[in-house]
Amino acid sequence: MFKDKGMQRTNPNLEWRTKQQRRIVTATCSFAFLVKLVLFTVLAAGIGWSQSVNATMTLYKDGFALLKQPVAWRVPAGKSTVKYNRLPAGLFVDSPFLNLKGTRILSQRLDNNVFSGDQYFKGKLGEVVEVKIRGEKPQTGILLDYTPATITIQKKNTVKNILRERIDYIAVKDELKSPQFAPVLMWKISSSKARKAKGELIYLSGGFDWNAVYRMILDAPSRTAELIPEAYIANKSNLDFSDLKLQLVEGNLRRAGRRPAVSPVERYMSRMKVGETETAAQVPIREVLGDYHIYSLAERVSLKANESMTVRLYEPRKITYEKTYLFENSERSQREEPLVVEIKFANTEENNLNIPLPGGKVELYQSTKDGTIEFSGEDLLKQIPKGETAILIAGRAFDVIGKRKVINYDRLRKSEEASIEITVKNTKDEEIQVRVIEHISGDWVIRDASTMYIKEDASTIYYPLTIPAGETQLITYTYRKQWD
Numbered sequence: 001m002f003k004d005k006g007m008q009r010t011n012p013n014l015e016w017r018t019k020q021q022r023r024i025v026t027a028t029c030s031f032a033f034l035v036k037l038v039l040f041t042v043l044a045a046g047i048g049w050s051q052s053v054n055a056t057m058t059l060y061k062d063g064f065a066l067l068k069q070p071v072a073w074r075v076p077a078g079k080s081t082v083k084y085n086r087l088p089a090g091l092f093v094d095s096p097f098l099n100l101k102g103t104r105i106l107s108q109r110l111d112n113n114v115f116s117g118d119q120y121f122k123g124k125l126g127e128v129v130e131v132k133i134r135g136e137k138p139q140t141g142i143l144l145d146y147t148p149a150t151i152t153i154q155k156k157n158t159v160k161n162i163l164r165e166r167i168d169y170i171a172v173k174d175e176l177k178s179p180q181f182a183p184v185l186m187w188k189i190s191s192s193k194a195r196k197a198k199g200e201l202i203y204l205s206g207g208f209d210w211n212a213v214y215r216m217i218l219d220a221p222s223r224t225a226e227l228i229p230e231a232y233i234a235n236k237s238n239l240d241f242s243d244l245k246l247q248l249v250e251g252n253l254r255r256a257g258r259r260p261a262v263s264p265v266e267r268y269m270s271r272m273k274v275g276e277t278e279t280a281a282q283v284p285i286r287e288v289l290g291d292y293h294i295y296s297l298a299e300r301v302s303l304k305a306n307e308s309m310t311v312r313l314y315e316p317r318k319i320t321y322e323k324t325y326l327f328e329n330s331e332r333s334q335r336e337e338p339l340v341v342e343i344k345f346a347n348t349e350e351n352n353l354n355i356p357l358p359g360g361k362v363e364l365y366q367s368t369k370d371g372t373i374e375f376s377g378e379d380l381l382k383q384i385p386k387g388e389t390a391i392l393i394a395g396r397a398f399d400v401i402g403k404r405k406v407i408n409y410d411r412l413r414k415s416e417e418a419s420i421e422i423t424v425k426n427t428k429d430e431e432i433q434v435r436v437i438e439h440i441s442g443d444w445v446i447r448d449a450s451t452m453y454i455k456e457d458a459s460t461i462y463y464p465l466t467i468p469a470g471e472t473q474l475i476t477y478t479y480r481k482q483w484d
Helices: 117-122 264-271
Strands: 023-027 056-059 064-075 078-084 097-100 103-111 128-133 139-146 150-154 159-163 167-174 184-191 195-206 208-219 224-235 241-250 277-280 285-289 292-296 301-303 307-312 317-320 322-330 335-346 360-367 373-381 389-411 415-426 432-439 444-447 454-457 460-467 472-482
Touching: 056 208, 064 078, 097 103, 097 184, 117 139, 128 150, 139 159, 184 195, 208 373, 224 241, 301 307, 322 389, 322 415, 360 389, 373 389, 389 432, 415 432, 415 460, 460 472
Parallel strands: 056 241, 208 360, 277 307, 322 432
Antiparallel strands: 023 167, 056 064, 064 195, 078 184, 097 195, 103 184, 128 139, 128 167, 139 150, 150 159, 208 224, 224 307, 224 317, 241 292, 241 301, 285 292, 322 335, 335 389, 360 373, 389 415, 415 472, 432 460, 444 472, 454 460
């Protein structure tokens, strides 16, 4: 922890009580705590009243957001300077621009000289410091090196290298004058007369994300489900927002010189580190934004730093679904295993949907006879436009087992032939639908198939099966490949 000697705070703004006192600036090597000051920016033209209130945030699925922040300053006639410092740490430094009515923007400058304990102490090499090692008395020496892992000090007849994790604090006598704790944007402007200039600061910043999360509650006997589409919104920045208007964009935008968007899995895993979640029942208003869809929350919200919230994208929908068990193999593979469970539903008007479904995570639940629900798997859903079909993998079935054997295999110089035997056993007390998928590469033909098959593409066939409760179905066939 910081150890302040002579440093006092008088109010929540953490201002210094007196500038005449000498201070000892200290920092822990584990970065457990940093002093944060709320700096009030006194402008050449007056006082800047704008803060992170009444902003509009448009969230994209690439981990960034567009911020539109209302601002207002009293400016004199002629040239003056205005400043703004309520900016998130993830600011894209080349993105900010200011629209200020009744004025002309002459230049824009970003001062990103934010106080850093590491940089500060690296600048104190060669000076006398006080170091407190855990379990020992404080000692002084000349600071020779300062790294993320160790510090090195020279004592009277000794050079000592100390692990940072063993240090309670390191201190140096100094008096910091107006340290800067946030980036500051500054504009030189020109106004024809004194006025209250109002406008909008627009910028892009990382540290924000959203993703669709669906809850799908399955009713097995009726093959119906309740689909609850929601949006998970995360503020992973260091900035609080109040009275915020939120908009969510579905679609990955191209940004010049930027890395491709992270996968839905990476986004989901990273967002789990965000703080507590608030659930809101409001349903956003959906509009088309060029080639994308935008969802606007009907009410303004507050969203603190490291806070997340969940809102409904659409009202819950009652839909029908299909369940199929999959057994997928290729050529000479042999195995015995439970079958994969596939859940499929149509995004159509007939199925009470026909709405754009953003990509995201689907949590599957099974309703029980006593009215409760139990978790039964989850999968990632790609974007599903109107009229398309959503396909989910729920896991593997305990009571449906597939076994595949290669009964015979012959390979010659210009051909090969294999005879395959597949059994699927249904020990459930209900009839099931099964799709046995076979992948065969090259130039092939199927001979002596015991069951009708469908050719899906140049390297895939499948056998659609209906297996009654408690029964087993056998498939045999031979494939032959030839080459020059």
